[in-house]
Amino acid sequence: xxxxxxxxxxxxxxxxxxxxxxxxxxxxxxxxxxxxxxxxxxxxxxxxxxxxxxxxxxxxxxxxxxxxxxxxxxxxxxxxxxxxxxxxxxxxxxxxxxxxxxxxxxxxxxxxxxxxxxxxxxxxxxxx
Numbered sequence: 001x002x003x004x005x006x007x008x009x010x011x012x013x014x015x016x017x018x019x020x021x022x023x024x025x026x027x028x029x030x031x032x033x034x035x036x037x038x039x040x041x042x043x044x045x046x047x048x049x050x051x052x053x054x055x056x057x058x059x060x061x062x063x064x065x066x067x068x069x070x071x072x073x074x075x076x077x078x079x080x081x082x083x084x085x086x087x088x089x090x091x092x093x094x095x096x097x098x099x100x101x102x103x104x105x106x107x108x109x110x111x112x113x114x115x116x117x118x119x120x121x122x123x124x125x126x127x128x
Contacts, residue, residue: 009078009092012040017071028067034058034107037091040075041109045087048079049113049123056086057110065095065102072096073104085120086112 013036021032038055045053067073074094081088089111093104115121 009076009090010044011074012043012077012091013073013075015073017067017069017073019069022069026069028069028071030063033067033073033093033105034061036073037075037093037105037107038109040077041089041091041107041111044077044079045089045111045113048082048087048126051121052114052116053087053111054114054118055109056112059108061105061107063105065104067095067104074101080108082123084122086110087123 015036017028017032021028023029038058042053042055072095074096076092076094078090078092079087080090087110089109091107091109093106095102095104113121113123
């Protein structure tokens with residue numbers, strides 16, 4: 001297996017691109033992919049902040065490899081920064097095809113910890 005693009009971070013999601021995620025030409029739509037990447041970031045952010053979060057910024061991304069129906073996609077999340085109310089995470093998307101792993105894209109997202117009323121809250125310190 002080719003390992004030139006082994007990602008950093010924790011595996012947050014692994015899923016298969018199905019018929020609902022593709023356009024008429026069999027390629028995965030960018031919106032579907034970005035939504036899954038945000039979902040992966042939120043899963044990790046909620047664990048790190050011990051509560052709800054909301055996405056406030058998504059950096060631009062460039063697609064390196066197209067995705068097709070049936071491709072297996074792995075999303076890895078790496079913590080870049082944790083502040084008092086917000087955190088910045090990098091999500092790396094890789095596709096598994098036959099005997100190789102190819103990089104698809106990366107997103108850097110900023111998320112804010114929120115309370116039950118949608119107001120920002122302090123992120124608790126990490127537990128030992």
